[in-house]
Each structure stands twice: as structure tokens, then as C-alpha cells.
Amino acid sequence: MEHQLSLEQQRVIGCLLEKEVTTPDQYPLSLNALVNACNQKSNREPVMNLTESDVQNVVDELTSLHLVTSAAGFGSRVAKYQHRFCNTEFGDLKLSDQEKAIICVMFLRGPQTPGELRTRTQRMCSFESVVEVEETLRAMAGRPKALVVQLAREPGKREARWGHLMGELKSSSAVEADDRAVEPSGNEQLLRIESLENKVAELQEEIQLIKQQLAQSHQYL
Secondary structure (H helix, E strand, O other), rough: OOOOOOOHHHHHHHHHHHHHHHHHOOOOOEHHHHHHHHHOOOOOOOOOOOOOHHHHHHEEEEEEEOOOOEOOOOOOOOOOOOOOOOOOOOOOOOOOHHHHHHHHHHHHHHHHHHHHHHHHHOOOOOOOOHHHHHHHHHHHHHOOOOOOOOOOOOOOOOOOOEEEEEEEEOOOHHHHHHHHHHHHHHHHHHHHHHHHHHHHHHHHHHHHHHHHHHHHHHHHO
16 A cells, blocks of 8 residues: 555554444444544553544545545435455455454554553454464565565563554653553553563562572581
């Protein structure tokens, strides 16, 4: 795909990709449903507060790029929208269910670790293991036109994150600013707790090792 998508455009396409799979009975989405999906407080990073006018403007932009189309039937009073982002006769971007879910989560939540992707794509596809996620990411990165890239591992992080190459990508500083401005979601809080628990466990192991070394040194005195 040649277009570089803004964060708002990514949010709209991500919502359409998500709802197409998770709530097929309600897809395509009305403008009101799309606004609600964009502003969800769960499974979104950052949480946005887009108005109906904001979303309509983004939809119009994506329509002009042939990435979204109106699906309103004849005589319908309410326009509904569906994506033409991938797996359609209108474009050459073809994605497996796993690849589509990965891009969807990245559009909705920014860069992710393989472990986060496995957890957060469960409603859209199935991965047997984190290794399978990593294999899929490498395949996506190895395409003639790469779709994703592995980012440098951040200080204090155990895993490197992966991001898409289809548009604006939030920097770590921007993510941290959003974390300060918006109360973290329950999932994010759990991930932070898990990270702290891992750090505590590592420190305990180091302390135990130091104690053993000290005990051994006293034996030789």
C-alpha cells in the first residue's frame, strides 16, 4: 500500500477491520457506531475523543483513497461504511487472518511485542504460541514491500516491539505522554504489574546469588 496513514485514519480502518470479524452482524458500521468504536476506552491506545464530524472527515479522506466505501443499500436512510483496505478485488494487499489481526491491533494500539500480539489478537485469530507470532511477523517483514519492522528494544523492556510500516507510528515518548494523560486500561495495568513482578523476581535471584557467593567466600577464610 502506497498511502501513509495518519493515526486517525489508522484508528478508523482498525475499527472496521476489528468489527468485521468480532461483530459481523453489525458490520458494515454506521457513522455513529464507527465513532463509538474509535472512542472505545478498552483495546485502544491512546483513548481518543473524536467527534462525529472528525470521523466523517477521516472517512471522506479514506474514501478518496479508495480504502473505505459506503455500503448503504438502496433506499437506506443511514450510510454504513466498510473497509477496502485488504482482501478485496479493489486492491492487491492480501493478508491471512493472522496477518490481518496483527495489523488491526497495531492500528488500534500502536507497536506491540509478540506476546502482546498473541493475547490481543485472540478474538480475531488463533496463534499456537509466541513463536508462531514471531514467525508471522518475520514473514510480514520479509515481503518485497515490508509491512512491519522490529523496533529497537526499549531500556528496561524484556522484548522488542514491532510496528507497522503503513503510516504514522507513535514514538515511545508519545506513548508515555498518553499514559500520563489517560488512565491506563485494565489490560495495561496488568501488563505493568507483570513487568514489576518480573523485575522483583530478577532482583531476588541476584540477591540470592550474592548471598551464595558471600557464603562460599567465608568458607575459604
